[in-house]
Amino acid sequence: MSLNRKCHLRVIFLAGLSLLLIGGCAKTVKQGGGATLPPVEEVTKKKSEEAIEGSEMDITDLDASIKKKEYPGIEGEFIETDLLKDCYFDFDKHDLTPDARRILAENAEILKKRFPNRKIQVEGHCDERGTKEYNLALGERRAASIKNYLVSLGIPGRNIGTISYGEEMPIDPRHNEDAWAKNRRGHIIILSD
Amino acid sequence: MRWCSRIIIFCIVLCLLQTIAFGRIRIDIYGPVLVPFPVAVAPFTFSGGASQGIAMQVESILINDLEISGFFSVTDIKGFPPGAMAGLKNPKAIDLALWSGMPQEALVSGGITLAGENVDAHFRLFDLVEQSFVTGLRYRAPLADLRNMSHRMADEITFHLTGQVGVSHTKIAFILNNGKSKEVYVIDFDGNGITRLTNHDSICLSPAWSPDGKNIAYTCFRKRNPDLYVYNMERKNFRIASSRVGVNGAPAWSPDGTKIALMIRDGDRSRIAIVNSIGAANPLFLTSGGGNEASPVWSPDGQKLAFVSDRSGNPQIYTIGSNGKGLTRITFEGKYNASPAWSPVGDKIAFCSMINGNFDIFVCNPDGRNIQRLTQNAGNNEDPTWSPDGRFIAFSSDRRGISNIYCMNANGANVRRVTFSKFQETGPAWSPYLI
Amino acid sequence: MNIFKRTLVLSLCIHIIGIICSEIFLKNRTENHRVLYPVHLIDLAESSSKPVVKEAAPKEVKPVPPPKPKQEPKPKPEPKPEPKAVKKFEPPEPPEPKKGVPVEKKKEEKKKEEKDVAKKEIEKKPQAKNADPVENDAKKVDRAIEEIKKTLAKKEETERPLLSEDFVERQKQFYAAKIDEKIKANWSIPKALLTEMGVLEAIVILRIKPDGELDDIRLIKPSGFNKFDESAIRAIKKAAPFPHPPMDWKNVEFEIRFYSNEMV
Incomplete structure (x- = not known):
């Protein structure tokens, strides 16, 4: 009996918690996102789904990590999350270092668990050294390397798009080896539907 | 006997010729003094509501054009012989004899008149050695075209005095990064008249002029893909010419203007393909074999292309026939050679090469021989582009901290800064002769 | 008459051949002159601390008190000189022409050696000429011409009757040198x-x-x-x-x- 009771209590507690959570989410999004109703509903729904699916994860962490974003001058919104880490390349190289493979493996797990069946775009970036045009080509190749590796880890290829930004979007604008190392990267974004 | 007398006469004539020849003294003169052609430019007159400001503007543009052409050294009124100014207002009263014994070899006089909305500008060119009138031209255009008119005068004068077609009224397209966006701009050869062409508020790259000078192709990211755009200079609008998924980059118009060579995604990499300049269906890939490819340029006869490929392990320059045959690697020194630019005459390829972490500009023959270094110890120097007469090379350089556009003689001498904004300026592309 | 005709034709032929030969011969002469030119220049360079060829002209003239006027910085050779011309061209000493011939020849050879040495020197400093300022040159050349004129004037008094043909040649040289300098100074x-x-x-x-x-x-x-x-x-x-x-x-x-x- 006591076991049953405990179960019941648990269910009630969880239900209450999730209600609270939904309420909270709706509120914050409303505050942040303005008056338009449909997107709010959509987001809350998505998040509750995700919350249920990824019950193992720290829920609050998940919230903070998901951001809607837009690049200035480039059409379309997308979702970016800190959970997906950038991987880095050597100068004038497009092959994946062991570090990059480790990071991409983690990313693949997160994608599978949190964003299954979502379309993602892999961005290939370069540092400022080298010509802009060659770097545009190099970025293509870097993005393709990442895509191929993610496919080998079980992410469906049809869900992965690639783009090269060449050296046009440095993360660190400085002109030194530190900055260059950060800028030679592969970055993953989740496309809005 | 008649025959005899003829021979005798012939002999006499021969002897006479001989004696005349004896009187000819030979002088050998070596090595002319290599100095610019000394030209006097008189202050431009103004009438009909035109202000002195406009006249001075035209005059100073003209003088600057003549000087940066490298052909002329200009003296203004300070170097005039006494009394020479008096006649200049009335062309019929110009007294060229006053100039005899002066170092100047040519005299330019001119004037400005306002005619309604338009400006009338004229010039006269005199040869002070021959003491003769060479040519005179009158231009009429809206006030906004004042700069263009002045450039045309300079080119006309250049042509008459040197036989060379001047590049004063050509332009240079480039990318200006204002911190928020990277847009296509054009600027006159002399570094004035900067004009913004695109308003995408996005990232633009790699401007390239069509051979008729009416269109500029470039790559833009505004639709989350590096697509190929073409901006029309006359209609002042743009169209998307190629938007295949993946890169549509580094456009280069064929010399006849019907085709564009382009970097296009092919599987995992970027390759050079030739597409129709109207619509980009059915790209023709030029090469076979692996490696990333970038930066195609056409030879002036349209028979060949030069481009960058990393099939050897690092970026090097190759040439290939426009039919896809005859792939040849032309650079072997260094680990990073890129940005080829074929000279308008076809005898040289300029490119940039990384040496000790910095880029410098080099030229070589189209077969890769005879490499000459043009820049040195002045930051990164990239993206060489030839003037249509092949006498100058414009390039981007960060020698002053941020990247600006510079111009130098085709042998690397006389480096001159072209752009003066406080923003990053890259990717210069020199226009063809503009009509 | 036949004989007369034949001889006439023959003599004409010989004449023509002679003329052609002389033509060729004389052409070679001018060629020689061309080769000779650097000689003068090099002498001058040797005596000068600076490698500028023309500058040294006066120095060369001075140490030779009554020189023949040939030491022009850049004397222009007459294209068709008489056979003597070559010798005349060279003599750096006041030539007493009647006795002097054999001596002159030796001198000439010496000179040639000097030339060779100097030539090498000049080759070592090939850039120098570019730098020489025209005005400066012109002045110096003028001075040289003055010098030569003076000595010439002296000569005229004493030697004119003996060397009038020679003198005309030299006069031409002078004049040619002036023309040369004037044109060169104006050529750019x-x-x-x-x-x-x-x-x-x-x-x-x-x-x-x-x-x-x-x-x-x-x-x-x-x-x-x-x-x-x-x-x-x-x-x-x-x-x-x-x-x-x-x-x-x-x-x-x-x-x-x-x-x-x-x-x-």
């Missing part, structure tokens, strides 16, 4: 026009009126680049008027060869 072309043009040669025939004004300019061999030809003709026009030619000159033309390169 933008460097930008000569890039990648190779070595150009234009030949112009110049005639001068008795008052020194231009009589006629004819381009007899264009260089193939008309702006170069023009620059040569303009140089002559800018250089005009010239000094009065010697009174007894008739039918004298100058064949002026313009070269785009520096003299080797």
Whole structure:
């Protein structure tokens, strides 16, 4: 009996918690996102789904990590999350270092668990050294390397798009080896539907 | 006997010729003094509501054009012989004899008149050695075209005095990064008249002029893909010419203007393909074999292309026939050679090469021989582009901290800064002769 | 009559052959002259601390008190000199022509050796000439000419009757040198026009009126680049008027060869 009771209590507690959570989410999004109703509903729904699916994860962490974003001058919104880490390349190289493979493996797990069946775009970036045009080509190749590796880890290829930004979007604008190392990267974004 | 007398006469004539020849003294003169052609430019007159400001503007543009052409050294009124100014207002009263014994070899006089909305500008060119009138031209255009008119005068004068077609009224397209966006701009050869062409508020790259000078192709990211755009200079609008998924980059118009060579995604990499300049269906890939490819340029006869490929392990320059045959690697020194630019005459390829972490500009023959270094110890120097007469090379350089556009003689001498904004300026592309 | 005819024809033939031969021979002579020119220049260079060839001209003249006037910095050889001309060309000492002939020959050989040495020197400093300022040169050349004139004047008093033919030759040399200097000083072309043009040669025939004004300019061999030809003709026009030619000159033309390169 006591076991049953405990179960019941648990269910009630969880239900209450999730209600609270939904309420909270709706509120914050409303505050942040303005008056338009449909997107709010959509987001809350998505998040509750995700919350249920990824019950193992720290829920609050998940919230903070998901951001809607837009690049200035480039059409379309997308979702970016800190959970997906950038991987880095050597100068004038497009092959994946062991570090990059480790990071991409983690990313693949997160994608599978949190964003299954979502379309993602892999961005290939370069540092400022080298010509802009060659770097545009190099970025293509870097993005393709990442895509191929993610496919080998079980992410469906049809869900992965690639783009090269060449050296046009440095993360660190400085002109030194530190900055260059950060800028030679592969970055993953989740496309809005 | 008649025959005899003829021979005798012939002999006499021969002897006479001989004696005349004896009187000819030979002088050998070596090595002319290599100095610019000394030209006097008189202050431009103004009438009909035109202000002195406009006249001075035209005059100073003209003088600057003549000087940066490298052909002329200009003296203004300070170097005039006494009394020479008096006649200049009335062309019929110009007294060229006053100039005899002066170092100047040519005299330019001119004037400005306002005619309604338009400006009338004229010039006269005199040869002070021959003491003769060479040519005179009158231009009429809206006030906004004042700069263009002045450039045309300079080119006309250049042509008459040197036989060379001047590049004063050509332009240079480039990318200006204002911190928020990277847009296509054009600027006159002399570094004035900067004009913004695109308003995408996005990232633009790699401007390239069509051979008729009416269109500029470039790559833009505004639709989350590096697509190929073409901006029309006359209609002042743009169209998307190629938007295949993946890169549509580094456009280069064929010399006849019907085709564009382009970097296009092919599987995992970027390759050079030739597409129709109207619509980009059915790209023709030029090469076979692996490696990333970038930066195609056409030879002036349209028979060949030069481009960058990393099939050897690092970026090097190759040439290939426009039919896809005859792939040849032309650079072997260094680990990073890129940005080829074929000279308008076809005898040289300029490119940039990384040496000790910095880029410098080099030229070589189209077969890769005879490499000459043009820049040195002045930051990164990239993206060489030839003037249509092949006498100058414009390039981007960060020698002053941020990247600006510079111009130098085709042998690397006389480096001159072209752009003066406080923003990053890259990717210069020199226009063809503009009509 | 037949015999007469034959001899006449024969003699004519011989004449013609003779003329042709002399033509060829004399042509070679002028060639020799061309080869000889650097000689003078090099002497001068040797005696000068600076490698500038012309500057040294006066120095060379001074130490030789009554010289023949040949030490012009750049004497122009007469194209068809009499056979003697070669010897005459050289003598650095006051020649007492009657006794002097054998001596002169030795001297000449010596000179030639000197030339060779000096030539090498010049080769070592090939850039120097570019730098020499025209004005400075012109002044120095003027001075040299003055010097020579003085010595010549002295000579005239003593030797004129003996060496009148010689004297005319030398007079021509002087005059040619003046023309040369004047034209060279006025000859310029933008460097930008000569890039990648190779070595150009234009030949112009110049005639001068008795008052020194231009009589006629004819381009007899264009260089193939008309702006170069023009620059040569303009140089002559800018250089005009010239000094009065010697009174007894008739039918004298100058064949002026313009070269785009520096003299080797």
